[in-house]
Amino acid sequence: MSKERARRRAEREAERARQAALRAEREAKLARRRALVGRVTALLPRRPVRIVTQGGIIARRRRAQNGAVALLFAVTQVIVWLLWSSWMARFGAFVLSLLFVPLFVTLVFDRRS
The missing domain is CATH 1.20.5 (Single alpha-helices involved in coiled-coils or other helix-helix interfaces)
Structure with missing residues (x-):
């Protein structure tokens, strides 16, 4: 065993x-x-x-506004490109667009007043 x-x-x-x-x-x-x-x-x-991006309503609104401004700028440039064949006109429209974007943003989206 x-x-x-x-x-x-x-x-x-x-x-x-x-x-x-x-x-x-x-x-x-x-x-x-x-x-x-x-x-x-x-x-x-x-x-x-x-x-990490902010997820609040103000941040979402700001992103939507910035997207709308960028889209409007791009559409403006495409329309100018299609309508005018002169490079000076295209360049002038581009410069004016760059100058008017801050003005447009301030007038349309400013909530202080």
């Missing part, structure tokens, strides 16, 4: 040793993989920091 128990104990210990060897091999493989990934990612450029 004691020989049988000794044999089973030896089998259990052998199985534990085999499991420990497998676990050590997996951990070593994982450590090698992590080291390789670390070396590769060190070579890659870092991602820029993401800028």
Whole structure:
């Protein structure tokens, strides 16, 4: 009876040793993989920091207003480009548009008055 128990104990210990060897091999493989990934990612450029935009109603309104101004500016430039073939006229319209955009924004979107 004691020989049988000794044999089973030896089998259990052998199985534990085999499991420990497998676990050590997996951990070593994982450590090698992590080291390789670390070396590769060190070579890659870092991602820029993401800028979080405000989500309030005032921020959304401001973004909508800026989008409307940019769209109006682009539409104006396309119309001028299509109507006039003179480069001086196109350039003059561009400069005037740049000068009138702040005036337009102040007159239309200013809420202080």
